Amino acid sequence: MKRAVLAIIGTVCGLVLLLSFKTHPAAGTGAVATTGAGADPGAAASPAPSDSAASTPGTGSGGSGGKTRTVTGDTVDTRWGPVQVQVTLNDGKITKVQAVQLPSDNPRDLEINNFAVPQLEQEALSAQNSQIDMVSGATYTSQGYIQSLQSALDKAGK
Amino acid sequence: MTPQRHAEPCMGTVFSFDLRAPHPPEGTLERVVGWLHQVDATFSTYRPDSDIGRLGRGEVRIGDCAPEVAEILALCEELAEATGGCFSTYAGGTLDPSGVVKGWAIERAGAMLREAGCPRYSVGGGGDIRLGRAPEPDRPWRVGIADPRRPGELAAVLTGQDMAVATSGTAERGAHILDPRTGRPADAGIASMTVVGQSITLADAYATAAFVMGESARAWVEALPGYEAFAVGVDGSTWATSGLGAGDPVGTPGARG
Numbered sequence: 001m002k003r004a005v006l007a008i009i010g011t012v013c014g015l016v017l018l019l020s021f022k023t024h025p026a027a028g029t030g031a032v033a034t035t036g037a038g039a040d041p042g043a044a045a046s047p048a049p050s051d052s053a054a055s056t057p058g059t060g061s062g063g064s065g066g067k068t069r070t071v072t073g074d075t076v077d078t079r080w081g082p083v084q085v086q087v088t089l090n091d092g093k094i095t096k097v098q099a100v101q102l103p104s105d106n107p108r109d110l111e112i113n114n115f116a117v118p119q120l121e122q123e124a125l126s127a128q129n130s131q132i133d134m135v136s137g138a139t140y141t142s143q144g145y146i147q148s149l150q151s152a153l154d155k156a157g158k
Numbered sequence: 159m160t161p162q163r164h165a166e167p168c169m170g171t172v173f174s175f176d177l178r179a180p181h182p183p184e185g186t187l188e189r190v191v192g193w194l195h196q197v198d199a200t201f202s203t204y205r206p207d208s209d210i211g212r213l214g215r216g217e218v219r220i221g222d223c224a225p226e227v228a229e230i231l232a233l234c235e236e237l238a239e240a241t242g243g244c245f246s247t248y249a250g251g252t253l254d255p256s257g258v259v260k261g262w263a264i265e266r267a268g269a270m271l272r273e274a275g276c277p278r279y280s281v282g283g284g285g286d287i288r289l290g291r292a293p294e295p296d297r298p299w300r301v302g303i304a305d306p307r308r309p310g311e312l313a314a315v316l317t318g319q320d321m322a323v324a325t326s327g328t329a330e331r332g333a334h335i336l337d338p339r340t341g342r343p344a345d346a347g348i349a350s351m352t353v354v355g356q357s358i359t360l361a362d363a364y365a366t367a368a369f370v371m372g373e374s375a376r377a378w379v380e381a382l383p384g385y386e387a388f389a390v391g392v393d394g395s396t397w398a399t400s401g402l403g404a405g406d407p408v409g410t411p412g413a414r415g
Binding site for chain 2: 121
């Protein structure tokens with residue numbers, strides 16, 4: 001199992017570096033995952049990546065099942081610099097990928113990493129305090145759109 | 159920089175754009191929107207003179223249609239195969255690829271924005287969304303999943319970037335999802351099925367197929383590499399596939415099996 005996990009980490013390293021090619025424009029201030037349940041995205045911008053290393057982010061989200069574990073890989077030297085990745089697994093499936101160490105001259109890598117795996121939050125779910133950008137739901141007609149949350153969001157941004 | 163937002167009625171629904179800095183050059187959004195309307199004119203099942211309308215009546219052959227028609231129809235066949243027949247463009251008895259067209263158009267619109275220099279985009283079409291890079295370097299996109307049982311409320315929030323989110327359900331249009339295997343409205347106990355993954359075209363088809371499958375969709379989506387699902391049952395229960403677990407959930411009933 002350990003070998004399998006390390007193999008996965010190896011792949012993830014490759015992925016991280018590969019993804020960093022795809023995404024170019026620079027100008028960033030470092031990155032922190034703010035996927036914590038109920039976290040205010042605006043207020044959570046601390047530049048220390050290690051702050052976001054918790055495998056079950058979330059204030060108020062009590063214990064989730066016991067099958068979650070976090071594995072940190074060895075540091076790998078790449079031509080961009082040292083890379084170290086932490087993977088959270090739930091029932092053997094990767095649920096979160098986190099860069100513990102990345103070449104510091106490219107903050108994009110952190111961003112890509114921290115948001116690599118979609119996260120689901122199921123609490124505090126009134127649309128007003130959830131700070132959402134978009135809404136996914138059953139297809140609405142142009143009539144239905146008028147009453148939709150998405151419509152409210154579109155208007156709010158103008 | 160304030161987000162650039164736009165809502166455009168098209169294809170019988172509304173397309174929503176949320177573009178973050180760096181914004182694309184002036185005129186890009188207009189070009190993308192114009193292209194969407196062009197796609198609508200080609201594929202509309204409501205306009206008798208559209209390519210797809212004439213094709214459905216046997217008045218023209220595929221070769222006489224816009225080149226995208228062959229592309230879309232090939233895609234439809236692939237999707238029907240990938241979903242074991244639980245997704246079909248003939249579910250209502252006539253040729254209607256509009257479900258596929260919408261997802262495909264969202265995907266293309268996103269690519270057009272990215273290529274124009276706007277990587278932090280979000281394009282939604284009637285509840286299906288393709289998201290580019292995170293809206294800001296220090297936070298991911300936050301996508302509300304509409305609660306099918308309580309209009310205006312959310313059942314969950316999904317965070318991430320470079321992802322597609324599609325939801326199938328009956329909440330907005332009534333029982334409009336037909337089971338291609340029976341020709342009748344799907345009745346598998348699901349109120350809303352959300353699928354997350356890279357491609358909105360695939361996520362959309364998977365969400366429709368998974369909605370039709372019901373409970374067995376869970377194992378089916380677990381086995382799909384790169385795709386995850388979140389379902390709300392007609393009884394209000396919810397489940398999510400294991401890849402969506404980490405953020406999570408206080409009390410997702412049954413989510414851990």
